[in-house]
Amino acid sequence: xxxxxxxxxxxxxxxxxxxxxxxxxxxxxxxxxxxxxxxxxxxxxxxxxxxxxxxxxxxxxxxxxxxxxxxxxxxxxxxxxxxxxxxxxxxxxxxxxxxxxxxxxxxxxxxxxxxxxxxxxxxxxxxxxxxxxxxxxxxxxxxxxxxxxxxxxxxxxxxxxxxxxxxxxxxxxxxxxxxxxxxxxxxxxxxxxxxxxxxxxxxxxxxxxxxxxxxxxxxxxxxxxxxxxxxxxxxxxxxxxxxxxxxxxxxxxxxxxxxxxxxxxxxxxxxxxxxxxxxxxxxxxxxxxxxxxxxxxxxxxxxxxxxxxxxxxxxxxxxxxxxxxxxxxxxxxxxxxxxxxxxxxx
Numbered sequence: 001x002x003x004x005x006x007x008x009x010x011x012x013x014x015x016x017x018x019x020x021x022x023x024x025x026x027x028x029x030x031x032x033x034x035x036x037x038x039x040x041x042x043x044x045x046x047x048x049x050x051x052x053x054x055x056x057x058x059x060x061x062x063x064x065x066x067x068x069x070x071x072x073x074x075x076x077x078x079x080x081x082x083x084x085x086x087x088x089x090x091x092x093x094x095x096x097x098x099x100x101x102x103x104x105x106x107x108x109x110x111x112x113x114x115x116x117x118x119x120x121x122x123x124x125x126x127x128x129x130x131x132x133x134x135x136x137x138x139x140x141x142x143x144x145x146x147x148x149x150x151x152x153x154x155x156x157x158x159x160x161x162x163x164x165x166x167x168x169x170x171x172x173x174x175x176x177x178x179x180x181x182x183x184x185x186x187x188x189x190x191x192x193x194x195x196x197x198x199x200x201x202x203x204x205x206x207x208x209x210x211x212x213x214x215x216x217x218x219x220x221x222x223x224x225x226x227x228x229x230x231x232x233x234x235x236x237x238x239x240x241x242x243x244x245x246x247x248x249x250x251x252x253x254x255x256x257x258x259x260x261x262x263x264x265x266x267x268x269x270x271x272x273x274x275x276x277x278x279x280x281x282x283x284x285x286x287x288x289x290x291x292x293x294x295x296x297x298x299x300x301x302x303x304x305x306x307x308x309x310x311x312x313x314x315x316x317x318x319x320x321x322x323x324x325x326x327x328x329x330x331x332x333x334x335x336x337x338x339x340x341x342x343x344x345x346x
Contacts, residue, residue: 015029015030015033017049017053018046018049018050018053021049021052021053022042022045022046022049023045024042024045024046028042028046029046032046033046069124069125069126069127070099070100070101070127071100071101071102071103071124071125071126071127072095072100072101072102072103072126072127072128072129072130072316073102073103073105073121073124073126073128073129073130074088074091074092074102074103074104074105074129074130074131075105075106075107075118075121075129075130075131075132075133075140076088076104076105076106076107076132077106077107077108077109077132077133077134077135078106078108078134078232079104079106080233080260081232081233081260082259082260082286082287083157083232083258083259083286083287083303083305084132086287086305086309087132087156087305087308087309087312088102088104089309090305090306090308090309090310090313091130091309091312091313094309094310094313094314094317095313095316095317098317100127100320103121103124103126105117105118105120105121107133107134107137107140108134109134109135109136109137109139109140111138111139114139114140115139118140118143126151127151127320128151128152128153128154128316128319128320129144129151129152129153129154130153130154130156130312130316131144131153131154131155131156132155132156132157132158133155133157133158133160135197135198135200135201135202135203135204136198136201137158137160141160141162144162144164144165145162145163145164145165152167152316152319152320153165153167154167154168154169154312154315154316155167155168155169156168156169156170156308156312157169157170157171157202157203158170158201158202158203159202159329160202166328166329167315167328167329167330168328168329168330169308169311169312169315169330169332170329170330170331170332171303171304171308171331171332171333171334172331172332172333172334173203173206173207173209173210173334174206174207174209174210174213175210175333175334176207176210176285176301176333176334176336177206177207177208177209177210177211177214177255177257177285177301178210178211178213178214178217179210179214179301179336180210180211180255180283180285180299180301180336181194181210181211181214181215181255182214182217182218183283183299183336183338183342184253184255184281184283184342185214185215185218185220187253187281187342187343187344187345188344188345188346189251189252189253189281189345190220190221190252191223191226191249191250191251191252191253192211192215192220192226192251192252192253192254192255193226193227193228193244193250193251193253193254193255194207194208194211194226194227194228194254194255194256194257195228195230195237195240195241195244195254195255195256195257195258195261195265196208196227196228196229196230196257197229197230197231197232197257197258197261198229198231198232199229203257204229204257207257207285208227211227211255225247226244226247226251228240228243228244230261232258232260232261233260233261233264234260234261234263234264234267235264236261236264237256237258237260237261237262237263237264237265237268238264238265238267238268239264240261240264240265241254241264241265241268241269242268245268245272245274251280252280252281252345253280253281253282253283253342254280254281254282254283255283255285256282256283256284256285257285257286258285258286259284259285259286259287259290262284262285262286262290262298263290265282266290266294276294276296276298276341277296277340277341277342277343278343281341281342281343282298282299282341282342283298283299283300283301283339283341283342284298284299284300284301285300285301285303286300286301286302286303287300287302287303287305288300288302288337291337291339296339296340296341297337297339297340297341298337298339298341299336299337299338299339299340299341299342300336300337300339301334301335301336302334302335302336302337303334304332304333304334304335307332308332311330311332
């Protein structure tokens, strides 16, 4: 490889140039370039010289020598989901600080398309995998059964039976949904609608379970027409809200089980000139950013996104260093931000 500066051809920098610039031994520089740890002061010197010399480190060659690529695969169901992108952002930042590159792979549940995408991860020689599965994850689950035998894998936000994947990171969805529905019931609401994500998906099933348990516990009639499904997207939230509003006896309160769907619900209510609190009570689920810009402040079940991200990053780093954690199902608790969007009724 050659570099061109003002028409002069310069030979590409070599490892000997780094040795000359840093004053370190060839062995120390070579050790670093091959993916091994060196003293912190030496690392700083080497990285500064790499930048100044525009030295091109051949990461693929390094991977062949060390059998490690410093790549971590992150499988997500969509890049449109706010929850997923928040988690990815937190984990990517932490892993980057430890020298790892995160490769995003969107797996949507279409086995034909997913097969090619997952195969690409194999070509990338990822050292570990983080996975937020799509609701329709049967093909992905089968694929993981093979991959997990050779690299560490952590599955987030879903729980499924597996003979090999044993490290899951979840929130207590059912308990959180119970508490959210309970708030509405205690405020006097008996016509409580719920907007759910993918039908049959683990997260939707768990949140619906908590909703139904709360209704049953407080002897509130369960109405099928008040349970509306869609995908975890803004447009789906809008459509689900319209469906509830068209009912002859529309709900006096709605529990929306996803951040993006909540945006759609708010848009739908605005277009129907309905005010949160005054005309319809609302409690949301996921992230609390929306409460900072919406008046009245929404009651929200908040997922511990930062805790999920930091915990997952720490666990995958432990595994990559050979400190394999014991198989575990980690369940984190959600919190409830009361807000001012729930009206007390007689």
